[in-house]
Amino acid sequence: MTRELAERIRAAASERGWTVTTAESCTGGMVSAALTDVAGSSSIFERGFVTYSNKAKTEMLGVTPSALDAYGAVSEEVARKMAEGALHEANAQFAVAISGIAGPGGSEHKPEGRVCFAVAGPGGISAxxxxxxxxxxxxxxxxxxxHALRLIAAALDREALSRT
Structure with missing residues (x-):
């Protein structure tokens, strides 16, 4: 299913001249890898960001230390900031951000398996x-x-529909 989603994203974005970027934490580049596994992906994907540490989120994506302190890296607020930063830094039309706790471990407040996502594009940002x-x-x-690939595909579809 991942390959089919990546191909669908490539086709939809390429048809319209749109580019996609990623800001990944717990997936460590897996979304970028899925997108670039598809032939022709260079027409829609120039760069992605693997920001595993808070320092990387701050330096590469402009996530503020105060946002990280207030909400924690695994939060919708920080995922939004990651997506916004990736969109800006890559000069792309669409960005997806992922931050979560893959495990093992976690805590009572942030359990293993919790993942926060954000998608940014011309139509705004959602998390x-x-x-x-x-x-x-x-x-x-x-x-x-x-899930991140599904979010990108849905965002591309929504934007394409809004322009028809």
């Missing part, structure tokens, strides 16, 4: 949190990657 549960590190990362 959501998905609780994948303690299904295992690899499984959380794979599920988060697929």
């Amino acid at each position: 959501e949190t998905i609780e994948f549960g303690a299904i295992g590190r690899a499984e959380v990362r794979a599920a988060a990657t697929e």
Whole structure:
């Protein structure tokens, strides 16, 4: 399913001359890898950001230390800032951001399997949190990657419809 989603994203963005970027934490570049596994992806994907640490989120995406202190890295607020920063830094039309706790571990307030997503584009920015549960590190990362691709595809579809 991941490959099909990536191909759908490539086709939809390429048809309209749009570019996509990523800001990834817990997925460590898996969304970027999925997008670039598709032939022709260079027409829609120039760069992505793997910002695993808070320092990287600040330096590469402009997430403020005060936002990280107030909300924590695994929050919709920080995911929004990551998406906005990636959109700006990559000069892209669409960005997806992912930050979560793949495991093992977590806490009472931020359990294993919690992943926050944000998508930014011409139509604005939205964020959501998905609780994948303690299904295992690899499984959380794979599920988060697929979900992020679905979010990008949906954002592309919405924008295409709004312009018709």
